[in-house]
Amino acid sequence: MNPEYRGQLQETRFLNEGKKYYVITLGCQMNEHDSEVISAILENAGYSPVLTPEEADLIIINTCAVRKKPEDKVASLLGKYAALKCDNKNLMIAVGGCMTQQADVARYIKERFHHVNLVFGTHALPRLTQLLEEAMRSRETVIDIEEEYYSSRENLPIAHSKPFQAWLPVIYGCNNYCSYCVVPYVRGRERSRSFDEIIAEARSLAEQGFVEITLLGQNVNSYGHDLPGNHTFADLLTKLNQVDGLKRIRFLTSHPKDLSSKLIETVRYGEKICEHFHLPVQSGSNRILQKMNRRYSREHYLDLIKTIKSTIPGVAITSDIIVGFPGEEEKDFLETIDLLEHARFDNTFSFIFSPRNKTAAAALKNNLTHRVKEERLQRLNEIQHNISKAINCLLINQVVEVLVEGPSKSNPEVQTGRTRTNKLVHFKSSSILSGKLVPVKIIEPRTWNLVGKLEGEQS
Numbered sequence: 001m002n003p004e005y006r007g008q009l010q011e012t013r014f015l016n017e018g019k020k021y022y023v024i025t026l027g028c029q030m031n032e033h034d035s036e037v038i039s040a041i042l043e044n045a046g047y048s049p050v051l052t053p054e055e056a057d058l059i060i061i062n063t064c065a066v067r068k069k070p071e072d073k074v075a076s077l078l079g080k081y082a083a084l085k086c087d088n089k090n091l092m093i094a095v096g097g098c099m100t101q102q103a104d105v106a107r108y109i110k111e112r113f114h115h116v117n118l119v120f121g122t123h124a125l126p127r128l129t130q131l132l133e134e135a136m137r138s139r140e141t142v143i144d145i146e147e148e149y150y151s152s153r154e155n156l157p158i159a160h161s162k163p164f165q166a167w168l169p170v171i172y173g174c175n176n177y178c179s180y181c182v183v184p185y186v187r188g189r190e191r192s193r194s195f196d197e198i199i200a201e202a203r204s205l206a207e208q209g210f211v212e213i214t215l216l217g218q219n220v221n222s223y224g225h226d227l228p229g230n231h232t233f234a235d236l237l238t239k240l241n242q243v244d245g246l247k248r249i250r251f252l253t254s255h256p257k258d259l260s261s262k263l264i265e266t267v268r269y270g271e272k273i274c275e276h277f278h279l280p281v282q283s284g285s286n287r288i289l290q291k292m293n294r295r296y297s298r299e300h301y302l303d304l305i306k307t308i309k310s311t312i313p314g315v316a317i318t319s320d321i322i323v324g325f326p327g328e329e330e331k332d333f334l335e336t337i338d339l340l341e342h343a344r345f346d347n348t349f350s351f352i353f354s355p356r357n358k359t360a361a362a363a364l365k366n367n368l369t370h371r372v373k374e375e376r377l378q379r380l381n382e383i384q385h386n387i388s389k390a391i392n393c394l395l396i397n398q399v400v401e402v403l404v405e406g407p408s409k410s411n412p413e414v415q416t417g418r419t420r421t422n423k424l425v426h427f428k429s430s431s432i433l434s435g436k437l438v439p440v441k442i443i444e445p446r447t448w449n450l451v452g453k454l455e456g457e458q459s
């Protein structure tokens, strides 16, 4: 941590000693990681975490802007938290992240929800403690949505939410401007973290006992293009594969237009690099892909899938799909279904198109009723569920390596963990196995998860 920042934290610590905070996170893994940074900043400044908003002196909502649903959730949470201010006059409420990075949304929150003390954007984390102090003194909602694309986050602390798995961002922002997506507007242009800083952070995580790291970026494949030295994402993975102590390396998300054969080979031969690609296709229709500005064709995508599957034995591929994009006709949708049947993904995350402010697709004529979109989503999900179940059935009687995450929430006698291919496995064991890699024989494959039996343990 840089000494200047440490000094600021020590001063604010005095002010906040004994105070409690509660952070609620909406959205993607990058947001989860940002919340870990927010938590660490608050803890260094004297706050301690609590499990419910009712106990808190400070509530922070870390928002998502990708679709309307998580935005609506913020309004409902803010309505609920207004009542808590009646019982605790000193309660501070802050709203941050992707949704509030948008100037019109920040203004709307200030005008509509007077009980909000602070509204901050995705670039404001290094200034969070000063902003909270300012908000404490101010009678008005404080807003900070400055766009400081090149402000460093390297010196910010992290409170890891899991003891042996860590997120590790490698590239921030996005340059792709897919026509439906708000991310480039709220996360800024692409900024790769330095090669050496990432390696140093991975080594430090391994020394602290973390066994699995997940490299994060909106498009990890474009890592390095803005750095001196021609380092590619494949080079980064190769180097990380040599870090002692790490057992598993994951990464997401891969953009199909930038996925290189060198990367596929690197995953094939890097023994710590997990055999899983999250490779969002979005649509199986070339006409719609073009309107989405995805810059690849269904043919290119299916070729990639073929190469990945033929190069990496046992690989899992997951994807994202948008249905009901403006202008999507039944025949476009049928091409998406056809792609699903050819690609045979292990799983997909499918969404109904949600028009987003500023994006090119928001201006396109939306030709479909909500009922048609819902019906397409349901048809797609049904087909995918059958494929997922069929793929999981191939694992019956196979012994897989599971990284145990801990006892199941609903049954403490059942342990849960994940395979290298990111599949959830449940198995019975009375031993404490959290953080360990164990062999599990699959005895009951299901659509969403697998039930197994711990090898070597008597039942």
Ligand code: SAM
Pocket (backbone or CB within 6 Å): 028, 066, 067, 180, 181, 182, 183, 217, 218, 219, 253, 254, 255, 280, 282, 320, 321, 322, 351, 352, 353, 354, 355, 356
């Ligand atoms: N960077 C990743 C990529 O290019 O695939 C994904 C980022 S986005 C946070 C996650 C997923 O949300 C996307 O893959 C897309 O399927 C979905 N998504 C993004 N914008 C959307 C919108 N306006 N409506 C519906 N789904 C959307």
Ligand code: SF4
Pocket (backbone or CB within 6 Å): 174, 175, 176, 177, 178, 181, 182, 183, 184, 218, 219, 255
């Ligand atoms: Fe959004 Fe496209 Fe960037 Fe992914 S690649 S974050 S979908 S603009």
